[in-house]
Structure formats: structure tokens, C-alpha cells
Amino acid sequence: MKIFILFITGVIAPKSGKEDVCIALETALKIEHGGSYIRGDLCHGLFYTTHEKKRICFHRTETQHNCPAMFPVTVDDARVRLTELVDPSSERSLELSNEILNSDNDETYFRFLAFGDWGLPGSEELLQTASKIRLKYNNGSFLDGIFLLGDNFYPRGIDVAFGVRDPQFDHFSYVLAGGMTCNYYPVMGNHDWLGDADSQLAYSMVDRRWIMPAFFYFKKWEMENKEVTVCTWFIDTDKFSETQIAWLESSIVYEKRTCTWTIISGHYPVYTAGDYAMDETVAIFRGLILPILNNHRIDIYLSGHEHQSQILKNNAFDTTFVVSGATADMRGKVVRGDEYSLWIDSEKVAFLEIAIGQDTIDLKFQKSYGGVDAEPLCFATISRDSIGRNQLSIKESRI
Numbered sequence: 001m002k003i004f005i006l007f008i009t010g011v012i013a014p015k016s017g018k019e020d021v022c023i024a025l026e027t028a029l030k031i032e033h034g035g036s037y038i039r040g041d042l043c044h045g046l047f048y049t050t051h052e053k054k055r056i057c058f059h060r061t062e063t064q065h066n067c068p069a070m071f072p073v074t075v076d077d078a079r080v081r082l083t084e085l086v087d088p089s090s091e092r093s094l095e096l097s098n099e100i101l102n103s104d105n106d107e108t109y110f111r112f113l114a115f116g117d118w119g120l121p122g123s124e125e126l127l128q129t130a131s132k133i134r135l136k137y138n139n140g141s142f143l144d145g146i147f148l149l150g151d152n153f154y155p156r157g158i159d160v161a162f163g164v165r166d167p168q169f170d171h172f173s174y175v176l177a178g179g180m181t182c183n184y185y186p187v188m189g190n191h192d193w194l195g196d197a198d199s200q201l202a203y204s205m206v207d208r209r210w211i212m213p214a215f216f217y218f219k220k221w222e223m224e225n226k227e228v229t230v231c232t233w234f235i236d237t238d239k240f241s242e243t244q245i246a247w248l249e250s251s252i253v254y255e256k257r258t259c260t261w262t263i264i265s266g267h268y269p270v271y272t273a274g275d276y277a278m279d280e281t282v283a284i285f286r287g288l289i290l291p292i293l294n295n296h297r298i299d300i301y302l303s304g305h306e307h308q309s310q311i312l313k314n315n316a317f318d319t320t321f322v323v324s325g326a327t328a329d330m331r332g333k334v335v336r337g338d339e340y341s342l343w344i345d346s347e348k349v350a351f352l353e354i355a356i357g358q359d360t361i362d363l364k365f366q367k368s369y370g371g372v373d374a375e376p377l378c379f380a381t382i383s384r385d386s387i388g389r390n391q392l393s394i395k396e397s398r399i
Contacts, residue, residue: 115351116149116304117325126328129368136372140182149304150189150267157195189267231259237268273341274306275334307332312340318390324352
């Protein structure tokens with residue numbers, strides 16, 4: 001079987017054989033040093049970046065950046081791509097060519113969103129947030145999960161008289177998650193505990209996208225080859241009892257040896273530069289959780305409670321503290337400051353995107369308003385230095 005590719009000069013050149021198919025695709029897309037090679041029937045070095053197989057990620061041998069191994073390009077797929085690329089009579093061919101040639105390399109293995117304080121019925125801001133998420137992440141198919149950081153139902157949680165039939169749950173299923181295909185991982189907030197807390201656990205059996213097996217729980221995301229593993233602990237900060245602390249410590253000790261990156265997701269912040277900077281409840285929680293974060297070198301602690309967007313870090317330790325509570329209501333506009341505060345926004349509705357690769361974590365605060373390609377409010381990258389300590393760099397958008 002002969003495969004024909006179209007070079008930049010317009011000359012048609014024949015290629016045949018499995019190895020040639022993979023290398024020819026690389027050449028046709030004008031990619032240098034893509035590192036293509038055959039293993040079985042797969043073109044290694046060429047990987048799709050989405051479940052829909054709309055883009056291709058190229059492993060670059062000179063930088064040793066690896067693309068997601070769960071999206072390998074088969075030899076047959078490569079042949080199809082070559083056919084579509086060189087068939088000038090195919091409208092789909094032109095569409096695919098432009099899409100592939102104009103796409104950026106994507107070395108992300110996992111992508112999550114995280115935000116809290118969203119459970120405000122009638123919030124125009126939440127409607128805008130939900131709409132942008134659906135459009136930007138293709139109804140959730142581009143996401144591995146969404147972390148809900150507490151205060152899921154204002155003002156007093158779920159009504160005991162209604163339980164799982166409380167219409168407030170519709171606010172999740174049909175407003176926030178309407179049309180979405182990905183799973184959501186909630187934690188309890190202080191407002192949630194004012195109502196029927198058990199109903200939030202039971203709702204996992206009503207809407208299977210609502211994953212809440214307990215008030216505190218653990219979830220691991222890993223690739224088949226275990227090249228990247230993300231370990232996440234979801235905790236109940238309002239009832240941070242000795243039992244939960246013992247569970248968290250023992251779980252981290254047991255799981256951490258297999259984790260590339262570690263995240264703890266809760267409601268109360270540890271550090272904050274906002275309205276709760278001097279809050280006694282937050283201070284008590286800080287005293288309990290901070291030794292765990294520091295001793296086990298947790299990479300990220302996510303929280304809500306403050307209706308703001310913040311990034312904080314004590315450079316003596318590894319943990320980056322991220323507050324994402326500006327999704328539905330911006331009442332928390334007070335900025336008191338904190339010695340560990342590196343970036344804060346108290347004016348714009350936003351949600352957090354977390355893109356995790358083998359060597360870095362990218363944190364983006366995406367604006368709820370504006371087009372899907374609008375520049376983020378803030379872009380931060382967590383990387384590790386030569387001795388394994390976390391480094392954080394932040395770039396703020398000029399708006």
C-alpha cells in the first residue's frame with residue numbers, strides 16, 4: 001500500500017511501510033524532531049490530545065516532554081490522517097489540516113476545575129460561569145473532574161423536610177452541571193452543615209455525576225503506565241475532628257509514595273488575604289492542618305470560603321495555597337493582606353483551572369465573562385527544582 005503526502009513545495013512523494021506512515025505524518029505537519037517510532041501498531045511520538053481525537057500532540061525528543069499515552073495514534077489512524085491531509089477535494093481534509101497545524105502542543109495529562117461558594121440560586125454570575133465552562137471544555141469532555149469547594153447550597157444547606165428531593169439539588173443538576181458529562185467532587189462548607197448534611201451524601205445515588213461517598217474521602221487519578229498519578233484528599237474543614245485528622249495522616253503516608261502530585265481540597269482557607277484573614281475559625285483550622293501539609297509536603301491546598309481568587313505561598317515550604325470562591329457572588333471584596341499573598345483578585349467572577357503534567361502544574365484563573373479564548377486573570381506554574389522542592393511562578397494578565 002502506498003501513502004502519498006503533500007510537502008510544502010507541493011511535490012507528491014510516495015511513502016510505504018509502517019515506519020514511513022508515522023514519519024510521513026510528522027513531515028506533512030511540518031514537525032521537526034517529533035521522535036516518531038513504531039511499537040506494535042502504534043506510532044509513538046504522536047498522540048491525540050483530546051478524547052475526540054481532534055488534535056495531535058508531538059513528543060519532542062530534544063526536550064523529553066511526553067504526551068498523554070492514553071491517546072496513542074495507531075498506524076491506521078495515521079493513514080487516515082495522511083489521506084485527509086492530502087485529499088484537496090475533501091472539506092473535512094482542509095478543516096483537519098488547519099486544526100492540526102494551528103494547534104499548540106499539549107503536554108497535559110489531567111485537567112480539573114475547582115471552585116467553591118457556588119450554591120446561590122438566581123445568581124447571574126453562576127449562570128455565566130456555568131455557560132462558559134460548558135463552551136470552553138466541550139460539556140466537560142475535556143475535563144477529568146470538577147472540585148466543588150464547599151458552600152454548595154446557600155443560605156442554610158439542604159432542607160431537612162425535603163432531603164434529596166430539595167429543589168436546590170436541581171441547581172446543581174440542571175444549572176451548574178446541565179449538559180455536562182464529567183464528574184463533580186464536592187466537600188462540605190459551613191453553610192452546608194446548617195441543613196441536612198446526609199442528603200448531600202445520598203445525592204450521589206440520584207445524580208451519578210455528584211461523587212460524594214463520605215464527608216472526607218480520597219481519589220487517585222493515574223495513567224495506565226503510572227507515569228503520572230494525581231492523589232487528591234477531599235476533607236471536611238468544618239468538622240475537622242481527631243478521627244478525620246488521623247485518617248488524613250494515615251492515608252497520606254500510605255498513598256503518597258505512589259503520587260506524582262498531591263492535592264488537598266477543602267472549604268476553609270489556611271492562609272487568606274481577604275475578609276477572613278483574622279477569623280478565629282480559620283486560625284484554629286490552620287493550626288490543625290498546617291503541620292500535615294508541611295510534614296508531608298503536599299503540593300496544593302485548594303479552598304473557597306473567601307469569595308475571591310487568591311494564590312499564596314510560604315516559600316519555606318512546598319504547598320501552594322489557592323482560594324477559588326469567586327464563582328457566583330463577589331461579596332467578599334475586603335483585602336486585608338497576608339505576608340504569604342502573591343496574587344489576589346476581589347472584583348472579577350472567575351474559576352480555577354488546574355492542568356497537570358509530569359513536571360509541572362499550571363494554575364489558571366479563568367474569567368467567567370468574556371469569550372472562551374479570553375486571557376486568564378492569572379497564570380501560575382508549579383515546578384520542581386533539582387532537589388525536588390516546589391517552585392512557583394506567577395504571571396498576571398494586564399486587563
